[in-house]
Amino acid sequence: MKVTLPSSMSFSHEGAIRKPVQKDTGKQSYQCEICFKSYSRAHDLKIHMRIHNGEKPYQCEICLKSFFKTRDLKMHMATHTGEKLYQCEICLKSFFQSSDLKRHKRVHTGEKPYQCEICLKSFFELKKHMRVHTGEKPYQCDICFKCFSDTSSLKRHKMVHTKEKPFQCQICSKSFSDSSYLKRHMIIHTGGKRYRCEICLKSYSRASDLKVHNMRKHTGDKSSTS
Structure with missing residues (x-):
């Protein structure tokens, strides 16, 4: 990996660096005169100044994109090599960025720090949920141009075109394009009837069958069959 280093550590906003000042603790503090953020080392302040002067001295030799820091x-280089540097110590799933790993860990901790101001539900990640309210579908299939609100839905949809069925039943070897289809199929083997009518207590293996039952038996809708 080639890293293009700056020719020197100097920069155009030299005058924006205040001289070291003594804090009450006796330690020196280096402060930016533009945004007043303080650092304990002059080197850290010099790196910070790149935000203000736009200097990006570290360049990717593949796509020529530049960055403020070597980190x-x-x-960024991991996006070219496919290397995922950050691994969850619980489930061993790996990620390109530390922020992605941090967000993933909420699956294990159950933490839901973001609350929707519209429906007041809490989520691991709010941005994806907000599309339910806005109707935004930014991810488009490049084959049929159908749009989706998230990448997982797009990926699942593309299996319609590729005929890929990665989820296989370990009992009868039948394959499915979606894990939810496999889960529903497994009821055939287990005989489980998880959906029970609260009125007459009759049970069904599928939610759709329970819905039809309720319409026919308890609402007077005779157009459906059970």
Whole structure:
């Protein structure tokens, strides 16, 4: 991996660096005169100044994109090499960025720090949920141009075109394009009837069958069959 280093550590906003000041603790503090953020080391302040002067001295030799820090370049290079540097110690799933790993860990901890102001539900990640309210579908199939609100739905949809069925029943070897289809299929083997009518207590293996039952038996709708 080639890293293009700056020719020197100097930069155009030299005058924006305040001289070291003594804090009450006796330690020196280096403060930016533009945004007043303080650092304990002059080197850290110099790196910070790149935000203001736009300097990006570290360049990717593949796509020529530039970055403020070597860490950012290293993280970017993983998108070219396919290397996932950050691994969850619980389930061993790997990610390109530390922020993605941090977000993933909420699956294990159950933490839902973001609350929707519209429906007041809490989520691991709010941005994806908000599309339910806005109707935004930013992910488009490049084959049929159908749009989806999230990447997982798009990926699942593409199996319609590729005929890929990665989820296989371990009992009869029948394959499915979606894990939910496999889960529903497994009821055939287990005989489980998880959906029970709260009125007459009759049970069904599928939610759709229970819905038809309720319409026919308890609402007077005779157009459906059970």
